[in-house]
Amino acid sequence: RPSGRPSGPGRPCHGPVICLHDPAMRNISENRLARIRQVVATRKKDLALVLDNIHDPHNVSAILRSCDAFGVPRVHLHYTTTAFPHLGKKSSASAKKWVECVRHADSASLAARLDIDGLRLVSTGFGPRAVPLCDWDFTKPTAVVFGNEHSGVCPDLVRHVAAEIYIPMRGMVQSLNVSVAAAVILHEAQRQRAAAGMYDRPSFAPEEIE
Numbered sequence: 001r002p003s004g005r006p007s008g009p010g011r012p013c014h015g016p017v018i019c020l021h022d023p024a025m026r027n028i029s030e031n032r033l034a035r036i037r038q039v040v041a042t043r044k045k046d047l048a049l050v051l052d053n054i055h056d057p058h059n060v061s062a063i064l065r066s067c068d069a070f071g072v073p074r075v076h077l078h079y080t081t082t083a084f085p086h087l088g089k090k091s092s093a094s095a096k097k098w099v100e101c102v103r104h105a106d107s108a109s110l111a112a113r114l115d116i117d118g119l120r121l122v123s124t125g126f127g128p129r130a131v132p133l134c135d136w137d138f139t140k141p142t143a144v145v146f147g148n149e150h151s152g153v154c155p156d157l158v159r160h161v162a163a164e165i166y167i168p169m170r171g172m173v174q175s176l177n178v179s180v181a182a183a184v185i186l187h188e189a190q191r192q193r194a195a196a197g198m199y200d201r202p203s204f205a206p207e208e209i210e
Contacts, residue, residue: 039098043073044203046141047189048119050076050110052157053148054178057085062179063146065095070186071199076143077103078110078157107156114160119143122163123153124181126174130164138189139196146178 028036049072054060064087067075077084084103087096104110114121122136123145136142145161147153153161167176167184176184193199 039071040204041202042071042199044071044193044198045073045117046119046203047072047138047193048074048076048114048117048143049182049186050078050114050121050143050145050157052078052145052153053080053082053151054146055082055085056149057087059149059177059179060085061087061095063182064099064101066179066183066186067099068095070183070190072099072186074100074102076110076113077101078107078145078154079103080106080154080156081151082148107154107160110157111160114143117141117143120162121145121160122165123147123158123161124166124185125152125164126166127164130166133165133167133185133188136163136165138192139198142189144182144185146182149178 049063049067051060051063054063064075067073102113104113111121119141121143124147144165145153145157147157165185167181169176
C-alpha cells in the first residue's frame with residue numbers, strides 16, 4: 001500500500017505502512033507480492049470517505065471493507081460527539097490493514113486536510129440542492145461524508161459540504177443503512193471511473209510506493 005505519513009492536518013490512527021522491501025515481507029510469496037502491487041496500482045487517492053461520529057462498530061467495519069474492495073486507500077475520522085467504536089478483530093482486521101484511517105480533532109482541521117488533498121466534500125441528503133447519485137461526477141476528486149446513524153452530519157461539518165447526493169429508491173422506506181449506502185456510492189464511483197479508464201493508470205507515483 002502507499003507509504004509515508006499523510007501531510008497536513010490529521011494523524012493516522014491505524015493502517016500501518018507496508019513497505020515491500022521491509023524484512024517482515026521476506027516470507028511473503030512472489031504471488032502475494034504481485035497481488036499487493038496489483039491492488040496498490042488501482043488505489044485512487046483522489047477518492048476518500050469521511051466518517052462523522054458513526055457509532056456502530058459493525059457499520060464502521062463494513063464501510064472499511066467496502067473501501068478496501070473499491071480501492072479507497074484512506075478514510076477520515078471526524079469524532080467530536082461520540083467515541084470511535086471498538087472494532088472487533090474478526091470483523092475488521094482483514095480490511096483495516098489496507099485502509100489508512102486519519103483522525104481529526106475538529107471540522108476545521110478535516111476541511112483543511114481535504115483542501116490540501118484537493119478533495120471536494122459531498123454528503124448524502126435530500127435537500128433542495130441534492131442531485132441523484134448517478135448525476136454526480138465521481139471522476140473528479142471527491143470525499144463523501146457519512147453522518148451519525150441518528151443525527152446525520154454534524155452542523156460544524158455541514159458548512160464545509162459543497163454538494164449533496166442521494167440514492168434514488170423505489171420502496172416505501174427512503175433510507176438505507178449507512179454501510180449499505182457507502183457500498184452503493186462507492187460502486188457507482190468505481191463504475192464511472194472504470195468507464196473513464198481511470199484504473200488504467202496508477203494514482204500513486206512510483207516514489208510514493210516503497
